[in-house]
Amino acid sequence: MRSCFLIFFWVFLFSLTSVAQKLELGQVTKAELLEKQHKSDTSAVAAYIFKKAKTDFLYAEENGFTTITTFQIKIKIYKKEGLNWANFKIPYYVGYENLEDENVTIEEGYTYNLENNKVLKTKVKSEGKFTEKINEYWEAKSVTFPNVKVGSIIELEYKLKSENITTLPEFQYQYDIPVNYAEYNSFIPEFYIYKSIRKGYIDLSLDQKIETTSQSFEGKVGYASQTKNLRYKQIISQYKASNIPALIEEDFVNNIANYYGKLEQELQTIRYPEQEPKQIATTWEDVAKSIYDDKDFNAAITSFEYFKNDILSIKNSAQTQEELVKRIFSYVKNRMNWNEKYGYYPRQKVEIAYVEKVGNVAEINLMLVSMLRMSGIDANPVLVSTRENGIAYFPNKTLFNYVIVAVNVNNTILLMDATEKLSDSNRLPVRVLNGSGRLIRKDGTSEEIDLMPKTNSNNVTNIIASINQQGEVAGKVREQYFDYNAFLFRKNHNGFSSQSQVEKLEKIYPGIEISSYTVQNSEELDLPIIENYDFTTSNVVEIIGDKMYFSPFLFLMKTENPFKKEKREYPIDFIYPNKDKVIINFTIPEGYVVETLPKEMALSMPDNLANLRYMISNTGKQIQLVYTHDTNQATIESGYYEILKNFYKKIIEIQTEKIVLKKG
Structure with missing residues (x-):
């Protein structure tokens, strides 16, 4: 029994030592460098082994408290697509009117590689660190790591100094790569009470305690300088999280950075000794x-x-x-x-x-x-x-x-x-x-x-087409763009030649050839854009024996659901509500009759978020399709994701279902 306990003790002690090594800069092991893929996310191109930050308050008699936040990161590169993680950009604010600009200093940066079975450590030199201006209010310190390759580990430590204590530096602990461990510590003087704002979908555990501390600073006594001492209590907060999954950007997202796990802290109250507390939170x-x-x-x-x-x-x-x-x-x-x-x-x-x-x-x-x-x-x-x-x-x-x-x-x-x-x-x-x-x-x-649009922007497509006995389709398209659809068309297409527009369309719809292309109302902002063109295509109809098979949506057919994830934590952003209406009339070839038509269908999402109506009919040689798809909100909350995913699955099924013609 005792030997079992000793074995457990040594295994436990070894695991603690291993974790401790990984959570300190400079402790890079051969095992870490040999690791070929992330343990819980084999698709990860890179991962944070850890990210840590610590905010200290430094006192000076002239300016009072300023903050210095020290960041430490350790990242493993698994695939060549992860090499861009070796280029860091650290933004800081320089637009204050009554405060000194923020400042970032790079304390140390290293790249680690395994060469000849030895750990090789390469330092970031001065030419790998530079400052760039983002705009009037922001600058960034950029760091480029040397000798980075697949398998490398990079380490970085930097400090952000700020006189603005009304908000503490943001601590981001989720990215589009996994984060094995994240930790943020703050040492806040008892005079200040902050409100913590946690963003994203990954929670942080919190431990807090109060202890007495002191700072020495240079002060004035008359005309002379003298070392003084400030003694006070401080609130020590430690936020932690482990095994944080990557948040991967999917289609229809506003700005993925809005949804990463982050911690922000805003000053709410100042309570100096022998003074009434002052509410400081900005309104x-x-x-x-x-x-x-x-x-x-x-x-x-x-x-x-x-x-x-x-x-x-x-x-x-x-x-x-x-x-x-x-x-x-x-x-x-x-x-x-x-x-x-x-x-x-x-x-x-x-x-x-x-x-x-x-x-x-x-x-x-x-x-x-x-x-x-x-x-x-x-x-x-x-x-x-x-x-x-x-x-x-x-x-x-x-x-x-x-x-x-x-x-x-x-x-x-x-x-x-x-x-x-x-x-x-x-x-x-x-x-x-x-x-x-x-x-x-x-x-x-x-x-x-x-700011978000409330009314649907319409997009109406009319197609008149005919199919010949060789399965070739020829016809005319008239497409009308209203409101935001018209605005974006003008934004993306005004000023381009008709030939370049044709090339874009032929790229969007492979296999069609376009001629007689025109656009109306390019400059009349109150009117819809009207796009007209003729087309021919030979790759939408399949002939097997005496039968023809084709989607009634022709080259407009959608075959891939944009929503592929099992679940989604952030909202689905369509930018603006939209109504897409398609009317297609086509003539089937001589000698053929309709054997099978797709089923008509009507679908609705809860709370009228989206609707679909699909009607198709056949009269003699004519087939008509009328399809309407409404998305009635610019943004749909993630709780509806599974329903929306299934809604689009039905759309794909509708658009890929075939009309069957047979020789009569």
Whole structure:
């Protein structure tokens, strides 16, 4: 019995030692380097062996507390597709008005390889570390690891210093590769109480304790410097998670980064000794007031003189408020050219942007607010976080990176973005369709504004075709695009030649040949796009003996379900509601009759999320198909994933079911 206990003890001790080694930088073993695939995810191209972070508060008499967060990571590369994990980019904020910019320092970085049965350690040199500017508010420290190959292990330690203690650095613990172990520790002085916000679908365990600590710092006594000591209690929090699966991006997702497991912490209360606790958590009204108090922002909205004469002629000739709004919006879109710079603050005077006819998002859209207000229209800016920037979960102006315009006309809110020449009222660029924005008013109040489209954008396809006795199909297509479908068509196709459009279509639908291609209403934003072309194809009909087999959807037939995962944790994002209608009339060849037609069908998802109706009929030599597929919400929650997956499975079954013709 004793020997069994000793064996267990040594195995247990060995496993603890092994884990301890793996959770420290510099402890890379031959066994780790020889590992060919991840233990629980054999498809993984790489994996975090661990990711750890620790936030300390450092006190200085002049500035008070600042935070220093130390990050440590250890990553194993399994496949050549994982080599990109050897290029790190660490963003940090540099847009503060009253605080020092954040700063990142690379403490150490190494690549480990097994060569000649020995562990070879290669250091990241200075040329592998550099700083790059992302935009006016963000920079990034980039690290490129040397000598990385399949089988390598990379280690990195870096520190982020910030004077902004209202939010602590984000700790991300889930990626599109597995994470074996994640740990975050914070040592927060008792004076500050933070609210923890956990994102994603992987929970973190939490252990907390309070202990007494002290810091020495240089202080002033008269004109002399003296070492002082600050003694206080601190709250030690440890968040942990193990065996975190990769979150893989599937079709129809907004920004996968919104759904990774992350920890964010926002300062809620300051409680200094012998003082009343102060609630510090920012409100949306705080954000609105802070932005309106900025002199450049305020000037961009209240300055009228530079455009006054140009707008007066528009104002005097418009018959209604609706017409006035539309004409001013059109004027700004046509005059101004977006330089593709984001932000909600002007980076130059709007007067200069107006003269030069070029500006960033804020300069163009705040100019639009100003023109509308001068014309007596109720217009306000709306702060937005774009799809690529993520979702703003709590009030903090650093989370926004864009601004659009909300106009109230006859108690109806119209949303506008004059940076996009092809956009229209309530038809915002896709980059802006990200949940909700925050409308801010000059009196300091604010309001949440839903950015997502509510009405279906139609797409109507009409095909008239005939099949000859050799199984060749020839016909005409007339496709109409409405609302967002028309907007995206113009965005993706305007300015291209007819020949390039034909080549795109022939690539989408392999095996068809297109001629007589035309497009109507490319520039008329109020009208649908109408696309017309003739086609021939010889690969949609199969002839076996005296029978023909083909899908009634011809080359439009869908054969693959876009939803393949067993389950999905994040929402399904279709960007906007859509109605797809297909009407096909075709003539069967002489000497053939219809033997079998597919079954008609009607399907509906719960809560009217999606509907489908399929009708097909045969009269003599004519077959007609009418197919309608409605997706009635821009975003469908993940709880409906299994139902949606089966709904699309039925769509594939419908579209792949064959018509059978036989010689009569």
